[in-house]
Structure formats: structure tokens, C-alpha cells
Amino acid sequence: MRIGIPKEIKNNENRVAMTPAGAVNLIQQGHEVFLETKAGEGSGFSDADYKQVGVNIVGSASEAWGQQMVLKVKEPLSEEYGYFYEGLILFTYLHLAADEELTKALADKKVTAIAYETVQTENGSLPLLTPMSEVAGRMAAQKGAQFLERPPGGTGILLGGVPGVKRGKVTIIGGGVVGTNAAKIAVGLGAEVTIIDLSPERLRQLDDIFGWQINTLVSNPLNISEAVEESDLVIGAVLIPGAKAPKLVTEAMVQTMKKGSVLVDVAVDQGGIVETVDHVTTHDDPVYIKHGVVHYAVGNMPGAVPQTSTVALTNVTIPYALQIAGKGWQKACLDSPALCKGLNVVNGCVTYKQVAEAHQMDYTDVQKVLDSKT
Template identity: 55%
Template sequence: MIIGVPKEIKNNENRVALTPAGVSEMKKHGHTVYVQATAGLGSGFADEEYAEAGAVVLPTIEDVYAIAEMIIKVKEPIASEYPLIKKDQLLFTYFHFASSEELTHAMLEKGAVCLAYETVEKTDRSLPLLVPMSEVAGRMAIQQGAKYLEKPLKGRGILLGGVPGVPPAKVLVLGGGIVGTQAAKMAAGLGAQVTIMDLSLPRLRQLDDIMPANVNTEMSNHYNITRAIKDADLIVGAVLIPGAKAPHLITRDMLKLMRPGTVVVDVAVDQGGCIETCTPTTHENPTFIIDDIVHYCVANMPGAVPYTSTLALTNATLPYAVQLANKGWEKACAENEELKKGLNVANGKILYKGVAEAWNLPFNEEIALANA
């Protein structure tokens, strides 16, 4: 198969979808890989390394899209890329369709095959291609939250871990999945007083067993959230419903209950956000203030630590990418239920229920897979 790796052009996105080691693996299976010039530079991989691994380096993004049967990316295509996408071209990347109606319609109209990292799902309901970036984002949420709590950045002016004689900051984490767990561990490690909420009692029991003494678990409901935000210094939104919009657990009216300078970090912003006032921001302009509350809503947080993020992501995606390249998407999805669940759009149809529901569009429960 002919594989293309374009340079990411979303604001301050420095990750790359395939490392030189990944190119070498693809070559071992007999595939041809084209990489756009400087695609890996932000992650620390020079064009020469890709060439040595067996890739052909092309000068422009147009060249890569034009020649590739399968495009491997990190972030969803943006508007300037839509015209480059060909009918039946396979795109393997994060899409988060439920947060962008424009992207959804664009991919339907282009007739692309869109296999989304975030909905590839194992039999135990885990999301193997979301986990590594969720781990990074959860840890980064605390780093960024701690920074924006500083007074020069309009925060409350509180040190996350406190000092002897001065109590630590209070951190509220909404969601006990991968993001929430990593955020709670990171905040606890810095000495904060942490509360983590989730809807699942079994999950809260697990968290109670593994978390240090400065982490408390609590059932997530409107009453408990409303009470907790009144004295929280940092709130991390870590709610995920795979492939669908996140529910708004904190509404605009609830901001008035918080103390001025409180920081909210909504890691779920690329799925619509679980804090109503959060809208996607960039690393260039990461925050905004509403009702004296600092909002950090960067939609590609792991892009700020691209070396770590690229290695973590490609460790997870490469085995699936190899299957797609070896068998073609139809046979690979017919034989691998995990990959099949990653199919969001194909043949001009929506194949993932959460996406269809988000935009009130027809949902096609099944697609005829060749070689099935």
C-alpha cells in the first residue's frame, strides 16, 4: 500500500503520525511510505532519518495527499486539507466528529474512509489509541493548571502543594477514566488535596484502593459537583463518552459559585467539553476569562510535548496501521472488531452512532465489508 504522512498544520501541533522506526516497520511489510518534508521536525525527527528508514520525502502536503492510498495523521484534517482528500482515500487519525459538524459533512461529501483513533475499542471497552494521549493530557492538565493559578496569569495566586503552615490547593477532577486518574495522581504527587468524581461505584472503589491518602473519591452528581466547585482552586474536566459529545457538568450559571481566579482545564474540549463555557483554544492563545474564572481549553494539549506524545502515540497506533496497510481497510475491519469500531465514515455514510446523533444525521449500523 502507498502510505502518506503529511505534516500537521493545526495551530502549534508538533506531533507526527509515524516515526522513522514506524517507516522501517512499514517497509519491512513491503509498503511504500511518503513523508512530507519537515513533518517530523517538531518531534525531533529530521528528514534524513526518514530517508534512511526508507521513506520518500516529498516537498508539499499536496504531493503527499495526491499519491497516498492511506493517510496517517495525528489530528483531524482542517479546512485547507479538505480539497486534497480523494474519494475512497483511507484516513487514520483522531477525528472527534461529534465536536465538528463542518468536518463531518466535509468527509461525507469527499467520500473518504475515516477510521478514528478515538473509537477503536477493545472487548473490555478500553480505547487503546486514546489511552496514551489521555495519559499525557491528564498529566499536562495539572502542569498547566498549576501554572495558570499564578497571579500574573490571572489565577488565584496559590501554590498547588502549599508549604508548611499553609494548606495546599484543592483540585477537583471530574471523571475517573485515564485522564482523570492521571490528573489525580499528578496533583496528589505535587501535594494538592484532590477530589475525583465518577458515576461508577466500582471505578471509585478501584481509585480508592490505588490513590494516595490525599485523594478522596466521591460520586459524581449535580449536588456534589455544585458543592465542590465552591472551594476548588483547580477543576479538571476529564469526562469522555466515546465518539459522542461530552455532557455539560458545569454550566455557565455555576461559574458564579466559584472563587475569582479559579482555573478550569477542560480536557474534553475536543469532544464538545464538559464545562459549558469552554470552547477550543490553541497553545498560542491557551486561556480566556469568563466571570473571573480562567479557562484553559487547548484541544491538542499533548502537542506541546511532541517528542513524548509522538512516541507514546505511535507505540499504540503502529500495529493497527500495519494491519490496515497489509490487508486493506475492508478486510482488516472485517477480521478485527477493534478496528471495525473505529470506522466513523465510509462510502458517504456515518457508521458510528454517536456521530450521527450529534448532528441528527442518518446512522448506518452496518457496512458491507468486502472479504468479510
């Protein structure tokens, strides 16, 4: 198969969908890889690094997009919709429940859109989201600590305190991958950490991992409002796979926070869990202040640490890309129920229930599409 890798165009997005090491895997299986020139530079990989392993370097985005399958990192932006064509296989992060315009563009052009973030194994884990959630979670605590400093508008609290001075309080809502990694860094910084999750089973696991270093609370509006009010830093880390994030932190709760407290809503890529997070921010302009509270809502946090993120992402996407390239998407999805869960739009139909519901579009069972194609 001919595989295209365009340069990412989102603000400060320096990741690339494939390392030279990943390309070797595809080329060894007889596939051809076409990389847009300089696409790897932000991640520390030059065109020469790719050429050396047999990748074809192309001069324009349209040449990279013109291949049978396109691998990307972030969802296509509206400037890229013009590259869509019927039958194109697009394998990337899509977050369609939060993006009606993109969902419709993919359906209109009959692109086969497979979303990294909804590929899901039998035990419910999300293998292609996990490494980026690990990165974003660790960054969330770092960013929170940074924006609590006085110059960018924070209260001026050092999360770990010092002897004789109180430590800062961190509440993490959602104790999955992002939440656990945020907790590791926040605990490491010496903060007083509370994790809130809906699943008592998950809270038991977190209690086993962190012991007395954290408090755990079951997610309900009262626990959330009390924890938010007394926190210096709140991290939003909830996920309902494929669906829009629930607004768990209301505007009234935000109004109870101390001036200069910080909200880092990592779940903003799924719409965010904080009511006052009304737009996605960028690495260039990452925060805004509302009700005196610093809001950080960058939708592509791992893009700021591309040398780590690109390698971590390719490590997990390559096995699936190899299956799609080797067998075609239909057979690959029939053979792998995990990959099949990644199918969001096929042949003009929305095949992921929560995405169809989010935009009041018709939902088509993926099995029906697969049966009709075999």
C-alpha cells in the same frame, strides 16, 4: 500500500503520525511511506532520519495526501478538505461528534475515515486514545498549577501549600485515563484532590490506587456543584466514547468559584464539560477569563510535548496501521472488532451512531457496509 504522512498544520501542533522506527515496520512489510518534508522536525526527527530507513520525502502536502492511506495526528482542518478523494483511507484523530463540517466533508467525498479515538477493545478500553490521555492528564495538573499563579490571572495559590499554609483544592471530573494521570501529578504536587466519576466501580479502583491521598465522589449535580465551588482548580476529564461531552459544570456553578480559580477542560475536544467553555483555545493563546475564572481549553494539549507524544502515539497506532495496509481496511476491520469500532464514515455513510446523532445525519450499521463490500 502507499502511505502518506502530511505535516500537521494545527496551531503549535508539532507531533507527526509516524516515527522513523514506526516507518521501518511498514517498509519491512513491503509498504511505501511518503512523508511531507519537515513533518517530523517538531518531534525531533529530521528528513535525513526518515530517508535513512527508506521513507520517501515529498515536497508538498498534496503529494503526501495523494497516497492510498493517510496517517495523521489531528483532524483535518478546512484547508485540508480539498485533498480528500473517493476511496482515500484516513486514519487519525477525528472527534467527529464535535465537528459537523468535517463529518459532512468526509461523507461527501466518500473518504473511509477511521478515528483513532473510537477504536475500542472488548473490555471497553480505547487503546489509541490512552497514551494521549496520559499526556493530557499529566499536563492538565501542570497547566492548572501554572495558571493559578498570579501573573497569568490566577488566585496566586501554590497547590502544595507550605508548612503552616493550606494546600490548594483540585477537583477532577471523570476518573478515567486523563483523570487518573491528572490526579497522579496533582497528588505529587501536594494538592488536596477529589475525583468525581459516574462509575462506583471506577471509584473503587481509584481508591485502591491512591488510598487516602484522594477523596472520591459519585457524579451527580449536587456533588459537582459543591466540589466546584470550593476548588482552586477543576479538571474536566469525562468521556462518553464517540459522543459530545455532557455539560456537567454549568455557568451558575462557575459563578460560584473564587476569582482567579482555574478550569482546565481537557474534554474540550469532545465539546467540553464546562458550559462557559464556548471555544477551543490554542497553545498560542491558551486561556480566557470568564466570571473571573481562568478557562484553559486547548484541544491538542499533547502537541506541546511532541517528543514524548509522537513516540507514545506511534507505539500504539502502528499495529493497526500494519493491519490496514496489509489486508485492506475491509478485511482488517472484519478481523479486528476493535479496529471496526474506529470506522466513522465509509462510502458516504456515517457508521458511528453517536456521530450521526450529534449531527442529525442518517446512521448506517457498519456491518451492513462491510457485508456489501465483501
